[in-house]
Amino acid sequence: xxxxxxxxxxxxxxxxxxxxxxxxxxxxxxxxxxxxxxxxxxxxxxxxxxxxxxxxxxxxxxxxxxxxxxxxxxxxxxxxxxxxxxxxxxxxxxxxxxxxxxxxxxxxxxxxxxxxxxxxxxxxxxxxxxxxxxxxxxxxxxxxxxxx
Amino acid sequence: xxxxxxxxxxxxxxxxxxxxxxxxxxxxxxxxxxxxxxxxxxxxxxxxxxxxxxxxxxxxxxxxxxxxxxxxxxxxxxxxxxxxxxxxxxxxxxxxxxxxxxxxxxxxxxxxxxxxxxxxxxxxxxxxxxxxxxxxxxxxxxxxxxxxxxxxxxxxxxxxxxxxxxxxxxxxxxxxxxxxxxxxxxxxxxxxxxxxxxxxxxxxxxxxxxxxxxxxxxxxxxxxxxxxxxxxxxxxxxxxxxxxxxxxxxxxxxxxxxxxxxxxxxxxxxxx
Numbered sequence: 001x002x003x004x005x006x007x008x009x010x011x012x013x014x015x016x017x018x019x020x021x022x023x024x025x026x027x028x029x030x031x032x033x034x035x036x037x038x039x040x041x042x043x044x045x046x047x048x049x050x051x052x053x054x055x056x057x058x059x060x061x062x063x064x065x066x067x068x069x070x071x072x073x074x075x076x077x078x079x080x081x082x083x084x085x086x087x088x089x090x091x092x093x094x095x096x097x098x099x100x101x102x103x104x105x106x107x108x109x110x111x112x113x114x115x116x117x118x119x120x121x122x123x124x125x126x127x128x129x130x131x132x133x134x135x136x137x138x139x140x141x142x143x144x145x146x147x148x
Numbered sequence: 149x150x151x152x153x154x155x156x157x158x159x160x161x162x163x164x165x166x167x168x169x170x171x172x173x174x175x176x177x178x179x180x181x182x183x184x185x186x187x188x189x190x191x192x193x194x195x196x197x198x199x200x201x202x203x204x205x206x207x208x209x210x211x212x213x214x215x216x217x218x219x220x221x222x223x224x225x226x227x228x229x230x231x232x233x234x235x236x237x238x239x240x241x242x243x244x245x246x247x248x249x250x251x252x253x254x255x256x257x258x259x260x261x262x263x264x265x266x267x268x269x270x271x272x273x274x275x276x277x278x279x280x281x282x283x284x285x286x287x288x289x290x291x292x293x294x295x296x297x298x299x300x301x302x303x304x305x306x307x308x309x310x311x312x313x314x315x316x317x318x319x320x321x322x323x324x325x326x327x328x329x330x331x332x333x334x335x336x337x338x339x340x341x342x343x344x345x346x347x348x349x350x351x352x353x354x355x356x357x358x359x360x361x362x363x364x365x366x367x368x369x370x371x372x373x374x375x376x377x378x379x380x381x382x383x384x385x386x387x388x389x390x391x392x393x394x395x396x397x398x399x400x401x402x403x404x405x406x407x408x409x410x411x412x413x414x415x416x417x418x419x420x
């Protein structure tokens with residue numbers, strides 16, 4: 001249990017996206033058409049973003065059978081198994097960029113590529129997105145591998 | 149639990165079933181008054197493992213008792229230029245402090261604001277004892293005395309002061325509770341109202357109740373105050389926390405007493 005307590009401190013301690021310029025991303029009808037980087041993402045790097053406590057930490061909220069080797073899957077969000085069968089690339093990109101534009105304002109899921117309309121952001125994260133554009137593309141590429 | 153489903157309700161429903169399965173567990177709950185945001189009021193104790201609960205259940209095992217004992221000792225130790233102790237004015241704490249922990253924060257007419265137990269302690273030290281004030285969140289003396297005072301209400305249900313002044317304070321606290329803060333853009337309600345009973349990583353979310361504070365926390369490897377916990381939760385969502393014992397956190401504490409109404413005081417509790 002002490003081990004668990006230690007791990008906990010990292011629940012949301014993900015690192016900051018580097019000081020790259022933040023692009024304006026338009027979400028239209030729950031989808032983002034173009035890759036944020038103009039390139040396809042890397043699914044292997046995306047898996048690291050998904051489970052990394054200092055990256056997306058998606059596993060904090062989403063169970064994921066593909067990562068059954070990892071400890072501590074959260075259960076506040078839907079299970080990720082087969083998510084690629086349910087959404088298109090463009091929809092998944094929109095969900096990761098700003099899920100509030102897809103699910104509505106009530107959702108628990110943070111926006112991972114959005115800096116507007118936030119309140120009392122800690123200094124060290126001010127003006128920064130949770131993930132970099134590349135990390136968004138990588139995690140989307142990873143999600144696309146989750147088929148049933 | 150209030151869970152709102154968006155457009156994706158049908159798709160989400162399958163996994164929501166898994167998520168809510170944890171509720172099948174038998175947790176002691178207290179009925180919520182009419183129009184309360186929670187349908188049942190549950191102590192954080194009920195969400196912890198048997199091992200953690202056992203530490204709280206046994207006063208000899210509970211690591212916070214070192215500070216409780218310190219508080220008891222300080223109660224009757226004279227300090228400051230006036231040469232007085234708490235006991236000089238308040239006598240037997242078992243009598244005079246009974247119910248305090250179950251009803252503070254309270255409205256102070258003289259100061260025209262709500263004050264917490266910690267603030268009252270420092271007010272007494274400054275004005276009655278002419279002693280130095282203690283630091284808010286980590287000073288063992290402050291923690292010990294707060295535990296000692298609140299412990300005199302152990303087992304007593306939380307009651308509310310329904311004065312219009314406290315209603316106004318609770319309104320501000322409610323606003324803080326429901327506002328999303330930080331880079332992760334979350335409110336207290338997101339985690340503690342909508343998803344209690346569910347795991348977020350290795351942590352089973354509770355209702356975030358404050359009836360056990362100050363608490364011994366395994367992760368802190370020590371005892372911490374209510375406002376330290378508020379601060380920690382705000383930092384986790386990458387927000388700039390409000391000041392301990394400042395207006396916002398005091399109001400938040402007052403509002404959280406409303407969310408905990410009827411719940412027995414457990415101070416000092418043990419959490420992971």
